[in-house]
Amino acid sequence: xxxxxxTGACCAGFMLCLGVSAFSQEAPAQSGSAPAPTCHGMTxxxxxxxxxxxxxxxxxxxxxxxxxxxVDPNSTAIIDFIGSGEPxxxxxxxGTYQGQSIGIPYVVAPMTQSGVSITYTQSPDESDPGPMPIxxxxxxxxxxxxxxxxRHVLVLDPxxxxxxxxxxxxxxxxxxxxxxxxxxxxxxKSEYRPWGWTSADAAGxxxxxxxxRYDEILNGxxxxxxxxxxxxxxQAFTLPATHWAANSSSSLAAPMGMRLxxxxxxxxxxxxxxxxxxxxxxxxxxxIMADNGSNMFLTGTTDSxxxxxxxxxxxxxxxxxxxxxxxxxxxxxxxxxxxxxxTSFKASADSAPKGTAITLTWxxxxxxxxxxxxxxxxxxxxxxxxxxxxxxxxxxxxxxxYGSSTSSVTVTAE
Numbered sequence: 006x007x008x009x010x011x012t013g014a015c016c017a018g019f020m021l022c023l024g025v026s027a028f029s030q031e032a033p034a035q036s037g038s039a040p041a042p043t044c045h046g047m048t049x050x051x052x053x054x055x056x057x058x059x060x061x062x063x064x065x066x067x068x069x070x071x072x073x074x075x076v077d078p079n080s081t082a083i084i085d086f087i088g089s090g091e092p093x094x095x096x097x098x099x100g101t102y103q104g105q106s107i108g109i110p111y112v113v114a115p116m117t118q119s120g121v122s123i124t125y126t127q128s129p130d131e132s133d134p135g136p137m138p139i140x141x142x143x144x145x146x147x148x149x150x151x152x153x154x155x156r157h158v159l160v161l162d163p164x165x166x167x168x169x170x171x172x173x174x175x176x177x178x179x180x181x182x183x184x185x186x187x188x189x190x191x192x193x194k195s196e197y198r199p200w201g202w203t204s205a206d207a208a209g210x211x212x213x214x215x216x217x218r219y220d221e222i223l224n225g226x227x228x229x230x231x232x233x234x235x236x237x238x239x240q241a242f243t244l245p246a247t248h249w250a251a252n253s254s255s256s257l258a259a260p261m262g263m264r265l266x267x268x269x270x271x272x273x274x275x276x277x278x279x280x281x282x283x284x285x286x287x288x289x290x291x292x293i294m295a296d297n298g299s300n301m302f303l304t305g306t307t308d309s310x311x312x313x314x315x316x317x318x319x320x321x322x323x324x325x326x327x328x329x330x331x332x333x334x335x336x337x338x339x340x341x342x343x344x345x346x347x348t349s350f351k352a353s354a355d356s357a358p359k360g361t362a363i364t365l366t367w368x369x370x371x372x373x374x375x376x377x378x379x380x381x382x383x384x385x386x387x388x389x390x391x392x393x394x395x396x397x398x399x400x401x402x403x404x405x406x407y408g409s410s411t412s413s414v415t416v417t418a419e
Contacts, residue, residue, distance in 0.1 A: 044166040044192050051144060052308050053113035053161075054220035059228060060168065060213065065195035066245040067214040067229045071266060071330050072289045079257070080329035086257035087235060087300055089325035095283075095316040096234075097217060097305030105151065108307035110144040111159035111213055118162070120382045127173065127185035131202040133383055134376045134402050137169045137189065138162050141180045144307075157205055158184070159213050166192045167383060170205035170212055189383040191374065198247045200407065201339040206232075207296040208261035209248030215293060217286075217305030222279050227286035231305075234298030235259050241337045245293070252297055259294045264330040266291040271326050277315050284319075291330055300324070344408025345372035350401050356417040357393055363416055365389045365399055372403035372410075393418055 042057035061067060077083070097108030120136030139160050146157040158174040161167075173185030188204035190196065190211045198209035206212050215232030239258040240251035246262025267287035276284060283303075292303065301324055305311075346369060353364040365377065366388045376383045378400045380391060391399070398415040 044161075045163055047113045047161060047163045049113050049115055049163065051110065051112050052219065052306055054223075055218070056220075057224065060192045061190075061195045061211075062193070065214070065229075067211075067293070068290075069230075070289050071230075071264065071291050072269070074266075075331040077329040077331040083257050083259065083263075083329050084324050084327065086237075086255065087259075087324050089323060091300040091324045092320040093322045093324075093326075094299065094302045095217070095305060095319050096299075096302040097307060097311065098313040098316055099307070099309045099311040100313065101149075104149075105147040105154075106144075106149070106307040107313075108305050108311075109146050109157055109159065109212060109216060110148065110307050111161065111216070112140060112143050113161045113163055114138050114140055116164045118164075120380065122181040122379075123171070123187055124181070124183040125186060126183055128203055131199070132184075132187045133189040133404070134378055134400075135187075136378065136380065136382045137171075137182075137187070138382075139169060139171070139182055141176060143176075145174055145176075157212060158182075159205075161192075161213070168192055168211060168213055172203075172205040189376075191383075191385070196373075197245055199404065199409070200247055200341075203248045207238075207248065207250035208242060208246035208294065210246055210262070210293070210295050212295070212304070215295060215304060217283060217303060219306060219308040219310050222282055225282065227282055228290065229286070230264065230290040231283075231286060231292040231303055232295045233265065233292035233304065234296045234300075234302045235294050236297065236300045238294065238297055241335050243332045243335045246295070250297055260332070260335050261294055263294045263332060264291045265294075265327045266330050267322070268326055268328055271322070276318060277312075279312070279315060280319055284322075287327075340407075342407035343371045345403040345405040345410045346370045347372075347401060347403050347410055347412040350412040350414050352399070352414050352416045354416060356419050359393055359395060359418045361393045363391050363393050365391060365401075365414070367401055367403075367412075369403040369405075369410075371407065372405040374404055376402040376404070378402070 046056050048054040118138040120138050123135035125132045143158050145151040147154045156174045158171040160169045168190040171184035171187045175183050186203050198204050221227045237253040237258040240249050241260035242249050243260050243262040249261050273281050273284040348368050350367040396418045400413045402411050
């Protein structure tokens with residue numbers, strides 16, 4: 006992965022475009038007699054089924070049907086720059102290649118999984134603070150021999166409805182982790198990373214949102230865009246991306262977040278049922294450029310149920326069978342705005358016996374979610390009860406559309 010990391014305190018948001026913060030776009034309630042699937046109903050374990058649950062809800066750009074969206078005026082030139090003959094390549098499957106699993110694994114963590122400390126080695130200022138509920142045996146991309154690749158770790162928390170993603174992940178012997186960068190995503194909202202912040206992906210995107218998963222094949226449809234890599238990108242991004250990792254100065258190189266769509270005229274009837282499900286998604290939702298890499302490489306999960314020979318038949322399609330969906334605002338500079346300000350952070354007692362329930366309360370402006378260290382990690386709301394294990398300094402981080410800030414309070418154990 007070719008990555009360029011921004012510094013500073015810029016944060017993402019949709020406020021410039023729509024007058025509201027993208028951090029706070031709640032998923033609309035589902036209508037109908039049957040209750041909508043929830044994050045709590047996901048199957049626990051490695052590659053656990055989401056059982057119909059759709060992360061981030063229908064308001065997310067990942068889940069937007071773009072079958073009827075207009076074609077970008079520069080579509081033909083951009084496709085030619087990519088290389089019209091570049092074949093579509095499923096970068097996922099079953100088994101191993103050169104000793105590494107094919108695709109990106111994920112795990113649905115146990116309901117009781119506790120948070121562990123994360124130490125960031127590359128982009129601490131653009132990463133969400135821990136702790137995070139990362140199981141000690143979470144599979145690393147490329148397992149059983151992940152080597153020095155991207156080493157992504159993806160964890161879904163069904164108890165609290167968060168998604169955690171790490172880049173360049175290494176487990177420590179005590180159950181903690183170190184990672185190059187990391188992000189926590191609220192599965193119940195259509196949210197974006199802070200402007201200019203990376204995530205576990207170069208474009209500042211959630212990786213899991215764009216994976217082709219086998220449970221979707223069993224359900225008969227993929228109802229979201231698919232993650233794709235391209236060899237070249239320029240210093241620009243378009244939503245839902247919020248970060249770039251430029252390696253080209255050409256105006257025809259893709260901005261991060263660019264969406265390609267399989268042309269409606271492409272006949273997919275000769276493909277297998279599995280491949281038709283994937284190709285139908287590429288017609289209805291397209292694929293979103295998320296990282297520099299090999300051209301036209303689609304990202305999916307590693308899963309023993311994939312038929313690699315069948316997936317390879319997707320390679321009969323090339324970039325010429327795709328078109329670029331008309332892009333919205335293409336950002337070539339990082340938007341700025343007011344950073345969060347923590348106006349109050351208090352504990353219910355300055356000192357107390359060990360084991361006492363301590364209530365932490367806080368308020369802030371320009372913030373949309375928070376993190377408490379130690380013990381809790383990311384959290385919604387403005388209060389939290391903690392059992393005092395000893396003299397403890399609690400650190401509150403407030404993250405908002407244009408920045409993050411911290412404050413601390415110490416409770417002495419008597």
